Amino acid sequence: MMDVIKLLIIDDDDADKMHFRRALRTCGFNYELVEQDNADQTNSDFLNTFDCIFLDYLLPSSNGLSLLKKIRDCGIKTPIVIITSQGNESIAVELMKAGASDYIVKNNINGHLLGQVLRNMLYISSMIREKEQAERALRESESRLAEAQRIAKIGNWELNVAQNTLYCSAETYNILEFPQDEVVLTKEKVFDLINRNDWDLIHASLQKALEGKPFSVDFSIVTRYGLKYTHSQGYAVKGANGEFERIVGTLQDITERKLAEQEISNARKEAETSMKVREVFLANMSHEIRTPMNAILGFTRLLYETNPTQEQKEFIDAIHFSGENLLVIINDILDLSKLQSGKMSIEKFEFNLHELIAGIVAVMRQKAQEKGIRLLSNVGNLVPLVIKGDPVRLNQILTNLLSNAIKFTEKGTVKLEVTGAASENQDILIEFKIADSGIGIPVEKQAVIFEAFTQASSDTTRKYGGTGLGLAIVKNLVELQAGTISVSSQPDSGSTFTVHLPFEQVNTGTPTPSSLTPAHALTDELTGISVLVAEDNPVNQLLVKRILEKVGCKIDIASNGMDAITRISTKRYDMVLMDVQMPEMDGYEATTHIRNKLSQPACNVPIIAMTAHAFGTDAIKCISAGMNDYISKPFQPEDLYGKIVKHLNNNNWHEVKERPENILKQSIDLSSMYVLENGSFLNELVSVYSKQTPELIEKLENHLWSHDFEGMRTVCQRIRSFYGVLRLHVMDNALQEVGVLLNAEDPDLEYVRITALVNNIILLISAINEEVRRNLGQTGCAVIR
Incomplete structure (x- = not known):
């Protein structure tokens, strides 16, 4: 069954309307007809309810042309057919221009004609509805896109390369902070906003697009309201001629993300600074508490050996127990700090x-x-x-x-x-x-x-x-x-x-023998040795002195690093116990001076650091300064005895057994140099060694302190080839030993040993170059044996 169509006829002549009704009955459509004498009382909502409107050209209050224009001005899109008694084509043209869908002459109206007209009008009406739906869908899509762009702060743009014209979406205008209804954006206006430091970056990105490659770039712009960070990406599109004619892309406001990244970076730096401050505080706290704690616990042990009364023993026990408990708390806090900072x-x-x-x-x-x-x-x-x-x-x-x-x-x-x-x-x-x-x-x-x-x-x-x-x-x-x-x-x-x-x-069935030496054996080896104690705290001076004198050591006291250097320069000692934190000159600086400035045998004296700091980095710092070992305060007397005996018997602690210059006198063979009998070559060799040495040392030190083990391997290979011409076996041995440690599964675990070996290599390099300058630069060129 055909749908009922709704029709409206506006005509003031009853006879004409009757004639129209008769013809309509035979048009072949199911319809509902509404009749009106004029359109004065109608409104747009009413007129829009009809599938087709038939309008008489001549009405009492106005002619059909003016009424037609009035209806169309109201936005009514319903098909309108004009009924006229005239067949004037000029009038018909005017009517069609004014918005008429068709027109018919009254005398020609019949069922067949109306059927044909209605079929055309229904088709037009269908087309109008489809167009409206498409337009509505397009508007909704554009609205959703605009909303999505607004939420994501992403706009789109298109640059016509040939015409140098720029299209920008509404959100692009918003990002650039230009009113879309007032300004037409051009390439030049956009470039005026871009930070000048980013111009080359933008030009390079556009050029990349014209080479057929997509681009993605971050840059900053300065709008009327301030600085913004943006991200753009896109690509070029070819035209019909195969050439790139358009570059299309997106523009995203990433200011919030950039600011958040900066905040995170600043927070990370603040956290790192806070961590360093905490470490310094804990190190100082450790030193300030451990130093007197060393004296408290040490003297309570000595008091036990003075034949105290039972009551005095109870007092000593209470002091010692409280001191040990306080030490446990200190150690717990330091351990937790090291664990939290990843330094354990x-x-x-x-x-x-x-x-x-x-x-x-x-x-x-x-x-x-x-x-x-x-x-x-x-x-x-x-x-x-x-x-x-x-x-x-x-x-x-x-x-x-x-x-x-x-x-x-x-x-x-x-x-x-x-x-x-x-x-x-x-x-x-x-x-x-x-x-x-x-x-x-x-x-x-x-x-x-x-x-x-x-x-x-x-x-x-x-x-x-x-x-x-x-x-x-x-x-x-x-x-x-x-x-x-x-x-x-x-x-x-x-x-x-x-x-x-x-x-x-471990592939062994036998237990590892204990490394502990019996106490009596330790004390026997300490009897009669000469020890210099470099310590500024009078209480700890007295404690260490008593502990060592008890086992027969001869003790001298130095109150600071300068005093220690003076004493070592004028008297031979078997061992130096060096506090690391002293006035005037600390233990690190004093040790470096002893190792590098003093002559033999003073420069080789074993040095054990006494530190109240408790971080692993302190051990590395001690070894790097040239100390043989370290002991943390407070310490057990037996531990101190063990350290001293260890380094009395083996005072090199992963170092070469003699100073580099003495090794060189026995090990350098320059005979191949003198066979050439070429003075200019020898002088050039001296020049090359002198110029290259600082660079090698600097690189080796930088890689060492940054834990760049791959970099150290590369520099050590260069050192091997660079100094190989001298046939220096001691250098080869040192490089081979450090190479084994650098190739370990986890070189960080061997960092202290690596540090000691690298420091020796640096000393060797310096000593070698001194020998080369002194001997190869001489006219006689005698072989060094």
């Missing part, structure tokens, strides 16, 4: 695991017995004797966990159980389980006890003390070694901490 390093070397565990248990068992608690330990059959890993950190982990277990257990048992099982890559995964029968931990608190400065409850802190740092440090140390830690506990039922740590297996 993990070493890897072979050690006897069974001996380590036995030592820890022996120390902890004494504390357990003081509380009336049993401490049990069991090491499984699958746990190897010797493994490769970090025994210092393992000791720290187990000591901390056992100490906590004993602290929070009032009665009963603490047990350490160690088991092992093979894992991937020939490694072994060892499980350490520490169980106690203590107060336990509520389930809801078990997630927070590994956080810094956190304990299960405030009552725990008041009753048992502590800083709440121990477990946080343990967790960080475990994870730093790719391990895991977990806890299982119930209140009043004890706790079990389980640690899994991977270690490298």
Whole structure:
């Protein structure tokens, strides 16, 4: 069934309307007809409801032409057919120009004609509707695009290369902050906004597009309201002739992102500065607290040897116990700081695991017995004797966990159980389980006890003390070694901490012999040696003096670095203990002066640093300055004895056994140079060595301090080829040794040794060039033996 079409006829003549109705009945359409005498009372909404309007040309109030224009001016797009009694073609043309869809002559109206007219009008009406829908869809699409561009702050643009014209979207105008209804953007106007420093970048990007390559570029612009950062990308489009004629692209406002990046960068710099300030503070705090702590703990040990009364022993015990507790807190804070800043390093070397565990248990068992608690330990059959890993950190982990277990257990048992099982890559995964029968931990608190400065409850802190740092440090140390830690506990039922740590297996069935020397052997070797103690603190001067005089050492005291240099210059010492932080001249500067300025044998005296700082970088700084070793305050007398004996027997500590100039006198063979008997060549060789040396040294030092191991390898290869003509075996040996360390799996772990070797290589380079200048530059050119 055909749809009903809605028709309107506006005619004041009833006879004409009757004739129209009769003809309409035979037009072949289902219709609904509305009749009106004039259009004065009609409105646009009413007229828009019809599929077709028939309008009489002559009406009482106006003619059809003016009425037609009025209707079209109202925006009515409904097809309008004019009914006229005249067949004048000029009138018809005027009507069509005014917006008529068609016209018919009254005398010719019949059903067939109306049917044909209606079919045409319905087609026109359909076309109008489709056009309106398309226009509406286009407007909606453009609106959505404009909205999306506005939200994303991305506009689009198109540059016609041939015509040098520029099209910009509304959002592009917004980004450039030009009113679109007032200004027509041109290429020149846009370039006036671009920061002049970015002009070359923009020109290069446009040129890249014309070469058929897409471009992407960030640049800044200065608008009427200030600086903006923008990003543009696009490509060129070819025309019908195959040439690039248009460049199309987008423009994005990235100011917020850039400012955010700058804020992040500034925040990172502030954090780094804050971290450095914290490190300096902690280093100073460490020094200021450890220095008097060294005296407190040291003198309490000496007091024990003065046959104190029972009451005096109790007082000494209280002082020593409090000092040790304060030292634990200081060490915990420093350890946590190093872990948080990523400066805690993990070493890897072979050690006897069974001996380590036995030592820890022996120390902890004494504390357990003081509380009336049993401490049990069991090491499984699958746990190897010797493994490769970090025994210092393992000791720290187990000591901390056992100490906590004993602290929070009032009665009963603490047990350490160690088991092992093979894992991937020939490694072994060892499980350490520490169980106690203590107060336990509520389930809801078990997630927070590994956080810094956190304990299960405030009552725990008041009753048992502590800083709440121990477990946080343990967790960080475990994870730093790719391990895991977990806890299982119930209140009043004890706790079990389980640690899994991977270690490298060692292909040996025999344990590594202990490196500890018996105490009596150490003291025997120290008897009669001459030691200079460079220390500005009078209390520590007295402490070190008493500790060393007790084992038969002869002691001199220097109060600063200058004093130490003066004494070493005038008297021979077997050992120097050098405090690193002294007035007038610190220990680093004094050591550098001794190594580089003094003559033999003073320049080779073993120097051990005494430092109250506690960061790994301090060790590197000591070695770099030329010290043989270092010991941290406060120290145990036995540790100090061991360090001194070690360097009395081996005073090179990864250094060449003699000073470079003495080695050269025995090792340089310049015979191949003199065979040439070419003085100009020899002089040119001297010149080349003199010019190239500073560059080689500077590069080697820069790579060393930036941990650029690849750069060091390259420079060492250049040094080998550069000095190879001299056939200097000691240089080859030094380069070969440092090369082995640089090619290690993780050279950072060998950084201290690398530093010592590189410093020796630098000394060798300087000494070689001095010898070359002094000997090759001479006329006689005698061979150095």
